[in-house]
Amino acid sequence: MNEMYIISFNSTHQAIKCDKLFGKNEMDYTVLPTPREITQSCGMSIAFAIEDIDNIKEIINQNQIEYKGIYKIYKQDGKKQVEEIKPKLVVAGASAYSRTIDFEFMAKVAHDNGALFMVDMAHIAGLVAAGVHSSPFPYADIVTTTTHKTLRGPRGGVIMCKKEFAADIDRAVFPGMQGGPLMHIIAAKAQCFYEVQQPEFKDYAKQIIKNAKAMEKVFKEEGFRLVAGGTDNHLLLVDVKASCGISGKKAQRLLDEINITANKNAIPFDTEKPFKASGLRVGTPAMTTKGFKEEDFEEVARIIAYRLKNEETDEIKEECLKRVAKLTEKVTMYSNIKYI
Numbered sequence: 001m002n003e004m005y006i007i008s009f010n011s012t013h014q015a016i017k018c019d020k021l022f023g024k025n026e027m028d029y030t031v032l033p034t035p036r037e038i039t040q041s042c043g044m045s046i047a048f049a050i051e052d053i054d055n056i057k058e059i060i061n062q063n064q065i066e067y068k069g070i071y072k073i074y075k076q077d078g079k080k081q082v083e084e085i086k087p088k089l090v091v092a093g094a095s096a097y098s099r100t101i102d103f104e105f106m107a108k109v110a111h112d113n114g115a116l117f118m119v120d121m122a123h124i125a126g127l128v129a130a131g132v133h134s135s136p137f138p139y140a141d142i143v144t145t146t147t148h149k150t151l152r153g154p155r156g157g158v159i160m161c162k163k164e165f166a167a168d169i170d171r172a173v174f175p176g177m178q179g180g181p182l183m184h185i186i187a188a189k190a191q192c193f194y195e196v197q198q199p200e201f202k203d204y205a206k207q208i209i210k211n212a213k214a215m216e217k218v219f220k221e222e223g224f225r226l227v228a229g230g231t232d233n234h235l236l237l238v239d240v241k242a243s244c245g246i247s248g249k250k251a252q253r254l255l256d257e258i259n260i261t262a263n264k265n266a267i268p269f270d271t272e273k274p275f276k277a278s279g280l281r282v283g284t285p286a287m288t289t290k291g292f293k294e295e296d297f298e299e300v301a302r303i304i305a306y307r308l309k310n311e312e313t314d315e316i317k318e319e320c321l322k323r324v325a326k327l328t329e330k331v332t333m334y335s336n337i338k339y340i
Helices: 012-024 050-062 103-112 125-129 163-173 183-196 199-221 240-244 248-256 285-289 294-309 314-331
Strands: 003-009 029-033 044-048 067-076 079-084 089-092 116-120 142-146 157-161 235-239 263-265 279-283
Touching: 003 012, 003 050, 012 029, 012 044, 012 050, 044 050, 050 067, 089 103, 103 116, 125 199, 157 163, 183 199, 199 235, 199 285, 199 294, 235 240, 240 248, 240 279, 240 294, 248 263, 248 279, 248 294, 285 294, 294 314
Parallel strands: 089 116, 116 142
Antiparallel strands: 003 044, 003 067, 029 044, 067 079, 142 157, 235 279, 263 279
């Protein structure tokens, strides 16, 4: 064999656990003694095909297997060589993470292992710009974001990077991936960036977080399990399966029926399939834009709890619809338009 890929473990117990999981998932693998070139590991390793590495990593991460490393073993000039497989790029960013990301720490981990560090801050860009969330600058090599979400601009995107990567990124984006410029979107982005620099935007960003904390308080009072225990930013991830015995998909439907928009979302170690999910993602930016304050979001959280914790009856649905309508009537943004 010219080369093989193996995973070594911190203990024999972890190796046996992984062996059983790979067998259960019908993976193509071989259990073998750990090569002596790999030190400080247990006596068992698992060899696998490189094309299975993504599936293997998923199984390991989902089941919290403790392992030493993944290695490529090959012969060069008649001598056996061992090369630890390390990432070329580490990506930070999430669409359903409710806590503050430590960009400095993640950058150090990436750079110490010879990898570039990229941050997708699409969800938190407005909070970062307002200075109420930690910033990926100057730690990241590349930063991407959308211009809607917490930035509250038009739908679009931005790629920022260190100077040495600019030419390669420009060539990759245009003309291969990007068409002609949309001048109305460029103008809208310029207006968005101007507004972000105003004192009122910082007040808005602070209110987003205050409103999320208000929802956190009520959800906890109502006995809901919150992933990560709460929030530091603009969203919460609620474990509705553990809290109400229903799926995220059903919770989303129940809320849609009373004019509250939220979405099903997978949670860590979810036992449900992604399209069903055990979680519900709830965010505050849009309704903060409409003028909602802490007391309004406390009522939103109470309505959500009332709808999800009770039987699915017409009486409860109608009561929730009335409470939602009462909230939306408070914050009409435009004249001569009635919100449901």
